Amino acid sequence: MTDALNPLLAASTLPYGLPDYREITPEHYLPAFEAAFAEHRREIDAITRVRSAPTFENTLVPLERSGDLLGRVARTFYTVSAADATPEIQQIDETLAPLMSAHHDAIQLDAALYQRITAVHDSLDRQDLTAEQRYLVERHHREMTHAGAGLDDADKARLVELNQRLSVLTTTFEKNLLADTNDLAVVFDSADQLAGLTEGEISAAARNAAERGLEGSFVVTLTLFTGHPYLASLTDRGSRRRLLEASRSRGSRGNANDNRAVLIEIVRLRAQRAALLGHPSHAAYVTSDETAGSPEAVHDLLRRLAVPAAANARREQAALQAVADADGAGIEIAAEDWAHYTEKVRAAEYDLDRTALRPWFEAERVLRDGVFAAATRLYGLSFTERPDLPAYHPDARVFEVFNEDGSALGLFVLDLYTRDTKRGGAWMNSIVLQSELRGTAPVVVNNLNVPKPADGPTLLTLDEVTTLFHEFGHALHGLFATVTYPHFAGTNVFRDFVEFPSQVNEMWILWPEILAAYARHIETGDPLPQDVVDRLQASETFNQGFATSEYLAAAWLDQAWHSLSADEAAAVADVAAFEAAALADIGLDNPAVPTRYSSTYFAHVFSGGYSAGYYSYIWSEVLDADTVEWFRENGGLTRANGDRFRSRLLGVGGAKDPLAAYRDFRGRDAEIGPLLERRGLAG
Incomplete structure (x- = not known):
């Protein structure tokens, strides 16, 4: 194939530089990457061949301009590989x-480039630079140093070897997980085994079965996390147990998709790499360039929260057991029972059945009258669907986003439904990054994994509504960040800060005027009754012992694996035994409260970007809960508040130290009290 025939090698003619996925086929990707690698290498070589003294203008500016083609090709491909990973794309x-x-590695470890950036960095105080330019120099120097640019040639060669092997292993982990998740989808013979599910959920299971050639059966696909949402509704304990057992067995069945040896090798090589880079563990290496600063700071927070969370979970378990005993169930509450009996307790204590709320959460209305409407009220945004613009899959929808003055902001792509080629979970990514230097505007994507009914409307659970608001918070971050240099674009911030904007956006879910607009009964149009709303708000800390414990258990597993030294990692052979010891160490080893992710399907840390960083959610939630208090103290959903949050935090992108940006917004550092209150841990 000639370059002229490869649509990836020419700038897109579509609005905002959206790739024309109609013209792109899998055979285009590898040749495009090869050409992009070569072009980027030439651009870097041109910088290092400059004979005049290094300056911001002759070093940092061309560095920021470089890699444009590679970035375009990579974002185009990785959007597809995450959301529609056919066997050809996986290969x-x-x-x-x-x-x-x-x-x-060739770029980050380039000695000549590092020498030039170091020279600019060392002369910062003698240069007339803007705050963003100064921070850009500091970050490039810090990141190259952190990556190992200061190592000698022998250590660099070993580092490159480790990085390449790790890249293969993490890709293998994700491939195995996707395959095992699909293989373990649970087949039910009759609708009776799915008693308790809605008609839409049963029709989705029938559709899944039909797509697999299993007409007359029902197939329930698995979610990325351990506890499937259907566990709350299914009345058949055997069905609940089958679903949970399938979920927990992923990646550990001794078949071709077994991830145990893969993850052990990942842990060992990450520990070796950390030692090579001068750190006692991978966790120390990662946190040294995050807002946390050290694994000790992370461990202190997790342990501080784990004790009261575990105690709350035990109290919750006793309440569940009492209900089961009163029902004459004759069972001891186990992991497969927790969600089901939680709804019974919730109904008894709050007269609230969350599983019965779906008719008020029709997906299209939640999107337009909830998610979009909150952004309109707070930030003045408007949204126009663009069915003329192609996305990478028929289910993905494209919306053009405008500011209040009518000026164009960017594109938002929503891909709501689950499919066998999509990885589990929910996420946001960018296809195009905003940059004044490059003259580009943002194109951002939200992916969820909502089951698609065979027919009729899509009715969401309250958890799925929360996910939609959460991921759109990431999208807003990506849309609003207004920076000169692409290095700071969108959500390119510290990992333990990136969840903060998305968590803040969840606050509008139950905000009265937003809820009243989107929570309308699918048949009658009636709003969600106010007494139900009151009970939802009153029950916000309900079951938080379980929710906090399952999350903290996963965060601690991540830290336990990645706090190992190279010698300690070399001694680990049994994944299950290691997990059990780690959870016992922090007191989160209650069999009825399984960790949100076990190691063999913990994609965040073994194939995603959260290794030694899964603590980020709770770390960011300290800022989030404190910010929610600020909004409530200052009038809530107002344009003035939206402008302040946008200009001082979301709009900054990565162009400023995130904690400095937070202090600029809040007027002080965040306080932990609101988080403890939210999760029922204040006592």
């Missing part, structure tokens, strides 16, 4: 992983 991903790692 490309596996081939590409070591090539991407090698190219990244």
Whole structure:
């Protein structure tokens, strides 16, 4: 194939630079990456060949301009590989992983480039730079140093070897997980086994079965996290147990998709790499360039929260057991029973059945009259669907986003439904990054995994509504960040800060005027009754012992694996035994409260970007809860508040130290009290 025939090698003619996925086929990707690698290498070489003394203008500016083609091709491909990973795309991903790692290392470890950036960095106080330019120099120098640019040649060679092997392993982990998740989808013979589910959920299961050639059966696909949402509704204990057992067995069945050896090797190589880079563990390496600063700071927070969370979970378990005993169930509450009996207790204590709320949460109305409407009220945004613009899959929808004055802001792509080629969970990513230097505007994507009914409307659970608001908070961050240099674009901030904007956006879910607009009964149009709303708000700390414990258990597992030294990591052979010991160490080893992710399907840390960083959610939630208090103290959903939050936090992107940006917004550092109150841990 000639370059002229490859649509990835020419700038898109579509609005906002949206890739024309109608013209792109899998055969285009690898040749485009090869050309992009070569072009980026030429651009870096041109910088290092400059004979005049290094300056911001002759070093940092061309560095920021470089890699434009590679970035375009990579974002185009990785959007597809996450959301529509056909076998052909998976093969490309596996081939590409070591090539991407090698190219990244070649740039980050380039001695001549590092020397020039170091020279600019060391003369910062003698240069007339803006705050953003100064911070750009500091970040590039810090990141190259952190990556190992200061190592000698022998250590660099070993580092490159480790990075390439790790890139292969993490890609293998994700491939195995997707395959095992699909293989373990639970087949039910009759609708009776799914008693308790809604008609839409049963029709989705029938559709899943039909797509697998199992007409007359019902297939329930698995979610990324341990506890499937259907566990709350299914009345058949055997069905609940089958679903949970399938979820927890992923990646550990001794088959071709077993992830145990893969993750052990990942842990060992990450520990070796950390030692090579001068750190006692991978967790120490990662946190040294995050707002946390050290694993000790992370461990202190997790342990501080784990004790009261575990105690609350035990009290909740006793309440569940009492209900089961009163029902004459004759069972001891186990993990498969928790969600089901939680709804019974919730109904008894708050007269509230969350599983019965779905008719008020029709997906399209939640999107337009909830998620979009909150953004309109707070930030003045408007949204126009663009069915003329192609997305990467028929289910993905494109919306153009405008500011209050009518000026164009960017594109938002929503991909709501689950499918076998989509990885689990929910996420946001960018296809195009905003940059004044490059003259580009943002294109951002939200992916969820909502079951698609065979027919009729899509009715969401309250948890799915929360996820939609949460991921749109990431999208707003990506849309609003207004920076000169692409290095700071969108959500390119510290990992333990990136969840903060998304968590804040969840606050509008039960905000009265927003809820009244989107929570309308699918048949009658009636709003969600106010007494139900009151009970929802009164029950906000209900079951938080369980929710906090399952999250903290996963965060602690991540820290336990990645706090190992190279020697300690080399001694680990049994994944299950290691998990059990780690959870016992922090007191979160209650069998009825399984960790949100067990290691063999913990994609966040073994194939995603959260290794030694899953603590980020609770770390960011300290800022989030404190920010929610600020909004409530200052009038809530107002344009003035939206403008302040947008200009001082979301609009900054990565161009400022995030905690400094938070102090600029809040007027002080965040306080932990609101988080403890929210999670019922204040006592």
